[in-house]
Amino acid sequence: MPKVLVSDPIDQAGIDLLGQVAQVDERPKLSPEELLRIIPEYDALMIRSGTQVTQEVIEAGTNLKIIGRAGVGVDNVDVPTATRKGIVVVNSPEGNTIAAAEHAIALMMSLSRHVPQANQSLKAGHWDRKKFTGVEVYKKNLGIVGLGKIGSHVANVAQAMGMKILAYDPFLSQERADQLGCRLVDLDLLFSESDYITLHLPKTPETTNLINAETLARMKPTARIINCARGGIVDESALAEALKAGKIAGAALDVFANEPLKESDLFEVEENLILTPHLGASTEEAQVNVAIDVAEQIRDVLLGLPARSAVNIPGLKPEVLEKLKPYLMLAETLGNLVGQLAGGRIESLDVRLQGELAKTDSKPIVIAALKGLLTPALRERVNFVNAAIEAKERGIRIIETKDSDVRDYAGSIRLVAKGASESRSVNGALLADKEMRITSIDDFPISVIPTQHMLLTLHRDMPGIIGQIGSTLGKFNVNIASMQVGRKLVRGDAVMVLSIDDPLPEGVIDEITQAPGIRDAYMVSL
Ligand SMILES: NC(=O)c1ccc[n+]([C@@H]2O[C@H](COP(=O)([O-])OP(=O)(O)OC[C@H]3O[C@@H](n4cnc5c(N)ncnc54)[C@H](O)[C@@H]3O)[C@@H](O)[C@H]2O)c1
Numbered sequence: 001m002p003k004v005l006v007s008d009p010i011d012q013a014g015i016d017l018l019g020q021v022a023q024v025d026e027r028p029k030l031s032p033e034e035l036l037r038i039i040p041e042y043d044a045l046m047i048r049s050g051t052q053v054t055q056e057v058i059e060a061g062t063n064l065k066i067i068g069r070a071g072v073g074v075d076n077v078d079v080p081t082a083t084r085k086g087i088v089v090v091n092s093p094e095g096n097t098i099a100a101a102e103h104a105i106a107l108m109m110s111l112s113r114h115v116p117q118a119n120q121s122l123k124a125g126h127w128d129r130k131k132f133t134g135v136e137v138y139k140k141n142l143g144i145v146g147l148g149k150i151g152s153h154v155a156n157v158a159q160a161m162g163m164k165i166l167a168y169d170p171f172l173s174q175e176r177a178d179q180l181g182c183r184l185v186d187l188d189l190l191f192s193e194s195d196y197i198t199l200h201l202p203k204t205p206e207t208t209n210l211i212n213a214e215t216l217a218r219m220k221p222t223a224r225i226i227n228c229a230r231g232g233i234v235d236e237s238a239l240a241e242a243l244k245a246g247k248i249a250g251a252a253l254d255v256f257a258n259e260p261l262k263e264s265d266l267f268e269v270e271e272n273l274i275l276t277p278h279l280g281a282s283t284e285e286a287q288v289n290v291a292i293d294v295a296e297q298i299r300d301v302l303l304g305l306p307a308r309s310a311v312n313i314p315g316l317k318p319e320v321l322e323k324l325k326p327y328l329m330l331a332e333t334l335g336n337l338v339g340q341l342a343g344g345r346i347e348s349l350d351v352r353l354q355g356e357l358a359k360t361d362s363k364p365i366v367i368a369a370l371k372g373l374l375t376p377a378l379r380e381r382v383n384f385v386n387a388a389i390e391a392k393e394r395g396i397r398i399i400e401t402k403d404s405d406v407r408d409y410a411g412s413i414r415l416v417a418k419g420a421s422e423s424r425s426v427n428g429a430l431l432a433d434k435e436m437r438i439t440s441i442d443d444f445p446i447s448v449i450p451t452q453h454m455l456l457t458l459h460r461d462m463p464g465i466i467g468q469i470g471s472t473l474g475k476f477n478v479n480i481a482s483m484q485v486g487r488k489l490v491r492g493d494a495v496m497v498l499s500i501d502d503p504l505p506e507g508v509i510d511e512i513t514q515a516p517g518i519r520d521a522y523m524v525s526l
């Protein structure tokens with residue numbers, strides 16, 4: 001049974017689901033040293049934001065196949081290292097959207113009505129009503145930075161409370177903003193016009209310290225800031241200064257540059273600052289959602305199936321994946337075949353998708369073809385996760401073309417691998433029953449069902465040649481399962497593909513290639 005390490009608190013629903021297919025060890029309080037020590041035993045690691053999955057951890061995890069983040073942000077995972085190592089990283093992109101959006105709204109309302117401060121004051125024996133006079137959000141401007149899943153839900157709820165939404169999101173279309181009833185503005189305008197500013201964007205080198213002394217200075221003195229996105233987007237020292245100096249009216253933070261937050265300039269701000277310990281996703285509902293979402297993906301990957309929300313391979317909706325799966329297998333088989341024919345260094349791979357395939361996302365098919373192409377050289381070290389990187393590191397140029405004309409098959413794939421001196425090509429298609437066919441090799445038309453062991457010859461189309469190859473195979477006790485010959489011209493060049501029951505014994509290829517009329521012979525293993 002595969003072994004899964006769960007190193008952060010995860011809802012029981014996810015643990016139970018994984019328990020059906022794996023041994024699950026829940027170790028939520030591991031030190032970094034303990035994690036490093038035990039990770040080699042595990043096939044999968046399931047985490048939230050608490051575990052730091054560093055390069056060292058990934059490199060020590062020699063059996064790891066998948067890292068599952070029960071939540072959205074994967075900034076605690078060294079994704080590039082995981083990708084290089086061929087480890088799938090999955091998350092739950094939508095499981096905690098509502099929870100995080102509602103927490104942002106809760107913080108906005110708490111800031112407006114001083115709920116935590118009033119609660120604390122009352123419990124300390126005071127009945128101070130004047131001090132906690134609040135402000136209404138009704139008719140106020142809410143500036144949303146990042147109008148993605150969480151930002152959009154915040155926009156809907158805030159609009160229902162009568163707020164006007166200004167939004168900044170450089171990757172959002174005007175059409176989507178119009179649909180959401182939000183006014184798309186630039187950041188300068190958002191900062192200067194907003195009464196509330198809520199952050200719902202990822203932390204990247206560009207967004208680090210987006211809220212800093214200079215941007216804080218551009219805000220209204222009545223502005224209130226909410227950060228439920230990621231620590232580090234707000235410069236915490238600059239915010240503490242601005243709050244103490246009364247440059248803005250308040251702030252509420254759920255996330256911090258260093259978590260857990262232990263020492264901070266923020267602790268010196270007495271009045272108008274609310275802090276919560278990264279609670280955005282902490283609702284019962286969200287925790288069940290993300291646990292099940294990620295446990296299902298870990299289960300699938302451990303069973304050899306693709307994941308639906310991988311962050312380091314193209315994600316596909318289950319219904320699209322279902323349709324594409326036979327083509328992915330075809331692309332991988334053709335890639336493997338053309339890789340063995342081209343041999344040695346490959347400079348470029350031309351991937352042409354024809355017929356109905358021209359309408360689909362080509363990326364997964366290209367990756368499958370690359371996986372097949374690199375398999376003869378890299379064996380199990382190449383997979384769907386690292387195939388593109390491995391190809392790039394080898395300098396293989398990818399050329400993609402699409403041709404929607406339907407010819408003999410509803411959808412077909414053509415691969416051309418260019419080596420240092422020559423190009424080799426293969427075409428393949430699926431029949432109505434989804435059975436694979438190799439439909440040409442080096443443009444010689446054939447119709448071959450790919451099998452595990454095949455002998456392929458390039459030869460002159462002349463009497464006696466097929467018999468000669470048959471006798472050589474007989475001499476070496478090789479059993480032929482099927483045979484196909486393809487030619488362009490009578491008595492010109494031809495190709496022959498023999499399916500054989502076992503790999504060829506040593507010496508057969510040499511003997512076949514020495515026979516008159518044979519140009520080349522290859523043992524192909526798929
Ligand atoms: N506090 C929590 O517990 C909690 C819970 C869930 C998610 N999050 C965080 O909330 C954030 C948003 O999550 P989401 O699920 O809505 O993600 P999302 O990908 O759906 O949306 C993010 C949006 O930010 C936009 N964006 C990217 N760069 C930007 C930039 N430079 N300026 C403005 N906008 C930019 C993107 O175009 C996108 O629309 C993420 O940082 C996520 O990690 C926090």
Ligand SMILES: O=C(O)[C@H](O)COP(=O)(O)O
Nearest residue numbers: 048049050071072073281
């Ligand atoms: O990215 C996320 O999903 C949130 O930050 C939640 O993190 P958590 O799972 O550690 O609560």
